[in-house]
Amino acid sequence: MNVSKTAGSSLLRWQRPRPALALGIAFLVDLIALAMLLRAGGTAIGCAVAVALHGGAAAVVWGSAAAQPGSPWWKSGPSPGRARSPGRKARGGGIPVGIATTSNAADGVRSRPGDVERLPPRAAGCSGRALAAAFTLTLPLVGPAVAAVALGTRGRGEIRRFVVDDEIARNARRRITFTAGDARRLADGLSTCEALLSEDADERRATLSALSRRADARSVGVLRWAVGGPDPDLAIEAALALEDLGLELEERLAACRAAVKETPGAESALAAAEIITGALAAGLADASSAPALTAEARRYVEMAARHGDRRAAQKIAEKRARVDVAAARSPAPAPAPTPALA
Amino acid sequence: MTAAPVAPGAAVADDADATAPADVCLLVEGTYPYVSGGVSSWVHDIIRGHPELSFSVLNIGSFPGSYTRRPYEVPSNVTAVHEVYCHEAKGAPLDVDGRQALEEEIVEARRRSSERRHESRMLSAIGRLHLDDDIDDDLLADLCSGDLDAAELLHGRAAFELLAELGAAVAPNAAFLDLFWHFRSIHVPVLRLLGAALPRASCYHAVSTGYAGLLGAAASYRTGRPLLLTEHGIYARERDMELSRADWIRDPDSDGAADLGIAATPSPLRGLWSRFFRALSRLAYHHAARILTLSDVNRRKQLADGAPAHKIAIVPNGVEVSAGAGAPSNPGRPVGATARVGGGRLRVGFVGRVVPIKDVITFIRACDLALRSVDLDVRLIGPQDEDGGYAGRCRELVASLGRQHAIRFVGPQPPDQIYGDLDVIVLTSFSEGQPLVILEAYAAGIPVVVTDVGACREMVEGRSAADRRLGPSGIVTRVAAPAETAAALVTLARKPALRQSMGQAGRRRVSDFYHRRGMLDAYRTLYTEMVAWPA
Secondary structure (H helix, E strand, C coil), X not given: CCCCECCCCCCCEECCCCCHHHHHXXXXXXXXXXXXXXXXXXXXXXXXXXXXXXXXXXXHHHHHHHXXXXXXXXXCCCCHXXXXXXXXXXXXXXXXXXXXXXXXCCCCCCCCCCCEEECCCCCCCHHHHHHHHHHXXXXXXXXXXXXXXXXXXXXXXXXXXXXXXXXXXHHHHHHCCCCHHHHHHHHHCCEHHHHHCXXXXXXXXXHHHHHHHCCCXXXXXXXXXXXXXXXXXXHHHHHHHHHXXXXXXXXXXXXXXXXXXXXXXXXXXXXXHHHHHHHHHHCCCCCCCHHHHHHHHHHHHHHHHXXXXXXXXXXXXXXXXXHHHHHHHCCCCCCCCCCCCC | CCCEECXXXXXXXXXXXXXXCEEEEEEEECCCCCCCCHHHHHHHHHHHHCXXXXXXXXXXXXXXXXXXXXXXXXXXXXXXXXXXXXXXXXXXXXXXXXXXXHHHHHHHHHHHHHHCCCCCHHHHHHHHHHHCCCCCHHHHHHHCCCCCCHHXXXXXXXXXXXXXXXXXXXXXXXXXXHHHHHHHHHHHHHHHHHCCCCCCEEEEEECCCHHHHHHHHHXXXXXCCCEEEEECCCHHHHHHHHHHHCCCCCCCCHHHHHHCCECCCCCHHHHHHHHHHHHHHHHHHHHCCEEEECCHHHHHHXXXXXXXXXXEEECCCCECCCCCCCCCCCCCCCCCCCCCECCCEEEEEEECCCCHHHCHHXXXXXXXXXXXXXXXXXXXXXCCCCCHHHHHHHHHHHHHHCCCCCEEECCCCCHHHHHHHCCEEEECCCCCCCCHHHHHHHHCCCCEEEECCCCHHHHHHCCCHHHHCCCCCEEEECCCCHHHHHHHHHHHHHCHHHHHHHHHHHHHHHHHHXXXXXXXXXXXXXXXXXXXXXX
C-alpha cells in the first residue's frame, strides 16, 4: 500500500508520551541502582545488583518503546474513527496520498468510500527502541528522561490515507500502467477508429489485432462499426475478428458447460453464468442468440442458488443482478425482415 | 508416391528429375490434389480441359505427413505429382549422439561462415527482400545461387549480422529473441524450398504467388522456361488478413493502449512478415511472363501491389453451359421458375465446405430471420469434415434456434444433383475469388445472394458495359450482415418475377462471359505460347 506523510506546520513536533508511569518506574529503578552503586562503595555484590537494576531500567524503556501508540494500553493520539472527514481532504492542508480500501481500513471498521482516514500512530521501530535503551544505559539517572524525549519526537505530522471502494481499488491496481510510451502515444497516436482507417497497413493490422484480443464492449463495438464501415477490406477483417471472438466464447462456454455437467455446484454454475453475462455485456451475442443465452445464464444462477451455501448468497445475488442488467442491454430481437431493394 | 530427401537441409521432392519433362508444371500451395476447394477444382478442371498437354503438379505442403488423402483422382495426362515441404517432419528428441552430431554441425556451419571469402549471395538477397523495395533479375539470381544452407543461416556469423541489421532497420522495438525466431521461421522454408530439385517442364504455371510463385520463378530462372502466374485470391492480402488475427505475434503494450482509447503500437514483426510476403509476390510478378487473374477487382489489387500492367490479363472462371444461351441446363425446369415443394417453400441452398471462411453462422442466422417472414426450405450442401468443430457449432446453432425442420445439413452431392432442386443460392463468405458455385447456379438459371467479396459484385452486377446491360443476376449484401441477407431472401421469396428475371440474367451472363470453353481456350492459347517460348 502506498502511504506517505502529509505536510505539517513544523519540521519536528514533540508529543508528550503518555506512559509516564513506565518511564517513571524506569527512572526510579535507575535511581535506586545509582544509590546502591554509591553506597556499596565498590563491593562486587553491590555493583552487580546496581548494574542489574540499571539494565532492568533499560528493559522497561525498551518495552515502553515497543508498546508505542497503537497498542491498547498506550493511550496516546486521537482515535482514527474520530479523525475521519468524509468526502473531503484532511484538514491542516495535508494531501492524503495514501489509499485504503473500504475493507482494510486501519481500525478494522469498514470505512465509507471518500473518507479521509488518519492512520493510528505506529509503535517505535527497532532503531527507536535501541536508541531509548542506549540512552538509559549510558546516561545514569537522566537516561530514561532523554529516552522519553527521543520517543516522543515525531516527524512531519501524521499519516493519512484516502478510503476508496474495493472495486475501484482493484481496477486501479489492474489498470495503472501508464508509461512514458503511453504518454507519447496519447500525444502522437491516432484514435482507434482513425487507426483502423489508416493508410498504414501496420497500424491497421496492429489495431485489429489488439481489438480482437479483447472481448469487451468497447472493442466489440468498434469492430461492429468497422464491419458496417466504408472500407470493404476492413469490414472483412473486422468480421473475421468478431468471428474469432465468437469462436473463443463458444469454446469457453463449452468448457464451462462441461464443468457444470461434471461437477454440478454453485462454483461451476456461477462460472458459466459469468461467461455468458460477460459475452452479453460485451455485445458478442446477437439478437437471435441473446434470449437463449440469457435464459441459460439464469438457469445457472438458479442452480448456484440451489447448491450454494449462505456465504455464496451475496455472490449469487450479484450474479443475478448482472444477468438482469446484461439481458436489458442485449440487442432487441430483430424485426421480421422486409424485402430488400434489388 | 514416396518422398525422398534431396539434400541436407533441403525440401523433400520425389523423383523430380526422374520423370520426363511435362509440357506444363503446375505449382500449387497446399491444394491440389490433397485439399478440395475452389482452387483445387479449378486446377483439376484445367488439367482435364487440356488433354493434349501433359502436366506435372508440384504441391508445396507444410510438413511431411500433413496430407492423408486425395479427394481428386488425378487425370491420366498428369505425368507426376511432386511434393515439397516448408518444414521437415518432427523428429524424435535427440539422444546423446544426435546432440553431438548437432553440435558438430553447428561448429562446421560457423567455420564455413567464418572462412567464407565473399558474402553469401543468398543471404544478401534475403536482406534485400526486407530492406529494398526494388525487385530485379539479380535478386532472383542471388536467391537461386544455392550458396547457403539452413545450418549456416541459423548459426553463421554473417546471418547473425544480417539479423542484427534487420532488427535495427525494420524491427527496432522488437525483442531480439522474438526477432530471431521469426527470422528463422520466415527464412528456413525459403532455403528448404529453393534447395529442392524441381521438375523439368516446358513451362511453369504457379497458381498463386507466395512460395509457389517463388518456386515458379526459381524454376523458370534455372531452366530458362517461362513462368505463367495465375492468382485467384491475392496472396499477399490474404496473408495480411491472417497476420492481423495472428495471436502468435503480440503487439507491445496493446492492452494498455486500448485502455487509453488510442491505437495499439504495431508490432514490427507483423510488418516483417507482411513485407516478406509482398516481396515474394513482387518477385513472382517481376519474373512471370504473363499474370492472370479472375476479375477486375483483383487486377486493381495486383497493380497496387506492383504487378506490371502490361503483363496482366483477366481470364474469368468458366462453367459448362449445357445448351444454347437462355436454355436451362435442367430441361425439366424453366429458368428461374418458381418451382415449389412442400407447400410453396422457397428452396434455399448453401453450396460449399462448412468452414469458418464461408461464414455459415451468418447464413444460418439470416435464414432464421427470414423464416419469420417467409417459408424456406434451407439446405447446406457440402462436406463438413474439414473443420468438424465449426460444423458442430453450426448444427448447435440450428438446434438452439429450433430450426431443425427448416435448415438441414445434407452433406456433399454431385454437382448435377444440386441445382435442379433449388430456387436460390446463398453465399455469405468472408473471402472469395470468383466462386464457381455462383457460375454453376447461373448455368442452372438460379439467382444468388452473395456477400461483397472478391469478384462477387461484378459477377452479379456485371463487369463490362455489355455485361451490366444484362441486369443483376442476384443481390449483393455486406459481409457478416444476417439482416441484409435475410431481407434479400424475403425479397426473392415474395417476388417470383424478380427471381425469374435474375435467373435469366445469370444464365445469359454465364453463357456470354463465363463459359468454360472460353476459359479453356484462353489458357490453351497461353500454354501454346509458353511451350513454344524461345529458350
